[in-house]
Amino acid sequence: MAPVTYLEAIRQGLWEEMVRDPSVFLIGEDVGVYGGAFKITEGFIHHFGKERVIDTPISEAAIASAGLGAAFTGLRPVCEFQFMDFITSAHTQIVNAIAKSYWRWGAPAPMVLRGPSGAGVSGGPFHSQNPEMWYAHTPGLKVICPATPSDAKGLIKSAIRDNNPCLFFEHKYLYRRIKEEMPEGDVVVEIGKARTHRAGGHVSVITYASMVWVADEAAKLLAQEGIELEIIDLRTVSPLDEQAIEDTVKKTNRVIILHEDNKTGGIAGEIAAIINERAFDWLDAPITRITALDIPAPFSPPLEKFFLPKVEDVVREARRLVKY
Amino acid sequence: MKANTETKPSKPQPKAPMPAKSAPAVTSNGPGNQVVPLRKNPNGIPDYRAEVPNFHTVEEWADGKLRYTVTGDFDAPVPAIRESKYLNKDQSLEIYRYMLLNRKMEQALENLFKQQKVIGGVYLGLGQEGCSVASAYALDKFDWIAPMIRNQGAMLVRGFRPAETMMQYMAKVGAPTKGRDSGSHYGDIHEKNCIAPISHLGDSLPVIAGCLLGARIQGRNVAGLAYIGDGGQSTGPCYEGFNFAAVQKLGVVLIMEHNLWAYSTPVELQFACRDLADRALGYGVPGAIIDGTDPNQVYDVVHEACERGRRGEGATLIEAKMMRMKGHAMHDAALYVPKPYFEYWKKRDCMGRFEQYLMGRGWLTAKQNEELIRSVDEQINKDRDEADASPFPNGEDAAANLFKNNAETIPFKYGPPKVKKVSKDDKLGEASNVSHYK
Numbered sequence: 001m002a003p004v005t006y007l008e009a010i011r012q013g014l015w016e017e018m019v020r021d022p023s024v025f026l027i028g029e030d031v032g033v034y035g036g037a038f039k040i041t042e043g044f045i046h047h048f049g050k051e052r053v054i055d056t057p058i059s060e061a062a063i064a065s066a067g068l069g070a071a072f073t074g075l076r077p078v079c080e081f082q083f084m085d086f087i088t089s090a091h092t093q094i095v096n097a098i099a100k101s102y103w104r105w106g107a108p109a110p111m112v113l114r115g116p117s118g119a120g121v122s123g124g125p126f127h128s129q130n131p132e133m134w135y136a137h138t139p140g141l142k143v144i145c146p147a148t149p150s151d152a153k154g155l156i157k158s159a160i161r162d163n164n165p166c167l168f169f170e171h172k173y174l175y176r177r178i179k180e181e182m183p184e185g186d187v188v189v190e191i192g193k194a195r196t197h198r199a200g201g202h203v204s205v206i207t208y209a210s211m212v213w214v215a216d217e218a219a220k221l222l223a224q225e226g227i228e229l230e231i232i233d234l235r236t237v238s239p240l241d242e243q244a245i246e247d248t249v250k251k252t253n254r255v256i257i258l259h260e261d262n263k264t265g266g267i268a269g270e271i272a273a274i275i276n277e278r279a280f281d282w283l284d285a286p287i288t289r290i291t292a293l294d295i296p297a298p299f300s301p302p303l304e305k306f307f308l309p310k311v312e313d314v315v316r317e318a319r320r321l322v323k324y
Numbered sequence: 325m326k327a328n329t330e331t332k333p334s335k336p337q338p339k340a341p342m343p344a345k346s347a348p349a350v351t352s353n354g355p356g357n358q359v360v361p362l363r364k365n366p367n368g369i370p371d372y373r374a375e376v377p378n379f380h381t382v383e384e385w386a387d388g389k390l391r392y393t394v395t396g397d398f399d400a401p402v403p404a405i406r407e408s409k410y411l412n413k414d415q416s417l418e419i420y421r422y423m424l425l426n427r428k429m430e431q432a433l434e435n436l437f438k439q440q441k442v443i444g445g446v447y448l449g450l451g452q453e454g455c456s457v458a459s460a461y462a463l464d465k466f467d468w469i470a471p472m473i474r475n476q477g478a479m480l481v482r483g484f485r486p487a488e489t490m491m492q493y494m495a496k497v498g499a500p501t502k503g504r505d506s507g508s509h510y511g512d513i514h515e516k517n518c519i520a521p522i523s524h525l526g527d528s529l530p531v532i533a534g535c536l537l538g539a540r541i542q543g544r545n546v547a548g549l550a551y552i553g554d555g556g557q558s559t560g561p562c563y564e565g566f567n568f569a570a571v572q573k574l575g576v577v578l579i580m581e582h583n584l585w586a587y588s589t590p591v592e593l594q595f596a597c598r599d600l601a602d603r604a605l606g607y608g609v610p611g612a613i614i615d616g617t618d619p620n621q622v623y624d625v626v627h628e629a630c631e632r633g634r635r636g637e638g639a640t641l642i643e644a645k646m647m648r649m650k651g652h653a654m655h656d657a658a659l660y661v662p663k664p665y666f667e668y669w670k671k672r673d674c675m676g677r678f679e680q681y682l683m684g685r686g687w688l689t690a691k692q693n694e695e696l697i698r699s700v701d702e703q704i705n706k707d708r709d710e711a712d713a714s715p716f717p718n719g720e721d722a723a724a725n726l727f728k729n730n731a732e733t734i735p736f737k738y739g740p741p742k743v744k745k746v747s748k749d750d751k752l753g754e755a756s757n758v759s760h761y762k
């Protein structure tokens with residue numbers, strides 16, 4: 001089969017789950033006739049009908065909460081945010097009503113909250129954000145950030161089948177830029193298990209989402225000088241695969257944590273603490289963070305380039321750690 | 325100032341047949357057979373009240389202090405409870421019993437609070453029992469409810485026991501949330517279809533809309549009764565949720581409990597219109613104004629709104645006017661509320677007037693009333709003792725059940741979704757290459 005884009009992979013995942021399970025439905029802004037701002041759900045309304053592909057008013061709080069209410073009746077809503085930046089308009093609903101529902105009063109919330117996040121397309125401060133950590137910080141939520149088409153497909157399927165609320169951050173930069181052949185059949189990817197994107201013995205790069213590809217490019221350059229990166233793609237920032245983090249540190253003894261989210265309060269700080277707790281004695285060099293700057297995502301291309309982590313940052317820090 | 329005197333004399337309503345609760349009065353005679361409003365407000369919203377109180381709160385600075393004074397006719401005669409078009413004797417007595425249970429349970433909670441057996445605050449629904457109870461009484465088993473702090477009476481009607489509510493307030497292990505969440509924050513999606521509120525006001529509105537959407541996808545239109553205060557209706561989620569329900573024609577029956585205060589804030593600082601029911605025009609749904617201290621008006625109008633919802637005709641906005649007869653919670657002496665308000669509304673207390681109505685109609689004798697009150701007292705005492713005897717939860721139980729096990733199956737509430745059949749052979753085409761950002 002021909003390779004498909006990250007975007008098509010998500011479409012396939014949603015489609016297959018909707019065919020498989022009549023309890024799955026889509027709800028969001030412009031998801032019906034128009035097929036969503038990025039065309040993720042194009043064609044769905046014709047096949048599944050307007051009962052299962054619901055266009056809403058511009059009301060993010062209502063999208064998330066109506067999903068929750070429908071979940072209380074045994075359905076599995078997939079709520080779309082046109083951009084994950086707008087998830088802030090449903091913040092109370094997600095972190096208070098949805099995240100705490102099962103723990104507080106035993107009412108499960110089997111639902112997915114998904115949409116495009118991330119920078120690199122000159123979206124500016126309100127169409128480029130990586131708000132995953134607000135939710136990783138909230139007990140009761142699962143937070144998924146796939147980097148590859150097959151993971152995007154396998155993880156959206158798992159998220160839909162999960163009995164708990166899952167936030168699914170799609171990276172808009174990857175939508176049409178990467179392609180991969182999909183595995184045959186109904187393949188799901190387990191939530192909470194990291195993936196070794198590239199094996200190597202010298203420096204570990206623990207990362208996720210679009211930064212996997214920045215690390216990948218850096219790895220190719222470094223390999224020419226004999227430095228082998230091991231790239232760990234976390235896939236989910238909550239739950240975190242602590243075992244995978246421990247294993248790679250014990251293997252390479254040198255760690256870079258790389259993410260597109262800004263530095264303060266990003267998952268890198270948490271991972272550094274986990275390494276401290278589980279593998280401190282195995283470190284041969286200080287843990288290094290490479291992240292976006294602690295400023296809003298800028299609009300103009302040179303400003304945005306300056307703001308984001310770059311291949312050369314990874315190359316430079318890897319060389320430094322090897323020599324340390 | 326004199327009260328608005330457009331009021332038509334309240335004509336005795338034709339007696340309705342006396343239906344069983346599960347089979348409310350037939351409405352086969354069409355709209356002519358509905359409850360008749362006594363007037364319309366200036367914007368055409370039907371008003372079912374027997375009187376239109378005419379008073380206003382005015383802010384005044386005096387001696388370097390801000391205080392509120394009131395203008396208006398506080399000596400207006402107290403109207404009688406209107407006849408119900410739908411409720412029969414047994415139903416009316418059941419509502420009365422729930423109202424008593426509601427009031428006496430809250431009195432018990434007040435005492436438990438004073439004995440320091442309550443953890444946190446107690447929010448009383450004093451004066452609003454008739455509204456909570458009679459509205460919830462209009463629901464069927466399959467309908468949903470989204471209560472707020474002052475609707476503990478509605479929770480009793482939905483089947484929670486006074487002991488359970490008391491244990492919630494006392495943070496006991498026997499409470500519906502086993503001590504995990506406080507006071508009114510409990511619910512049940514399995515039997516009672518009650519959405520556990522979160523503190524954030526307005527947030528249940530879109531949730532109950534979603535419950536009704538879920539029911540509809542499963543092939544069934546049900547009603548969903550939600551409450552919001554005059555303060556809480558100012559929030560964004562309240563607007564978003566009710567607008568969504570209106571657009572989707574979901575049977576959300578929203579009661580705006582206009583009780584004149586939101587914590588210490590008078591309605592004059594909350595919204596600029598006189599009647600919150602005017603909001604119905606903007607939402608594009610039917611609106612109604614009722615006297616929240618008259619259980620018959622509450623039941624009749626809510627019943628008709630629920631029926632509309634169950635017929636798939638959409639949402640209704642009902643403004644129930646009444647008064648919060650205590651402070652915001654036990655700690656608040658409500659010194660900011662001008663005294664004449666308490667005096668005015670005390671004369672209109674739902675409890676005493678409904679009791680009089682039942683007696684006047686010959687449905688309750690003094691002896692039966694005494695008997696009823698005694699049995700409610702007994703139940704409350706028994707439930708209070710049960711709540712008191714329940715232990716606190718074990719600390720380490722807090723960590724369990726953050727996530728629902730994925731091996732468990734979550735059942736459909738109304739049955740398998742009635743959705744368009746899709747063939748497994750249908751193929752997904754490729755998306756067009758158009759997008760907001762490249």
Ligand SMILES: Cc1ncc(C[n+]2csc(CCOP(=O)(O)OP(=O)(O)O)c2C)c(N)n1
Nearest residue numbers: 474523524525553554555556583585586587
């Ligand atoms: C979003 C939000 N803001 C503030 C509060 C704090 N708060 C709790 S109840 C209340 C007053 C509510 O007034 P109203 O909605 O009129 O209801 P009432 O207490 O009169 O029944 C306030 C301010 C809250 N719970 N939620």
Ligand SMILES: [Mg+2]
Nearest residue numbers: 553554585586
């Ligand atoms: Mg109020």
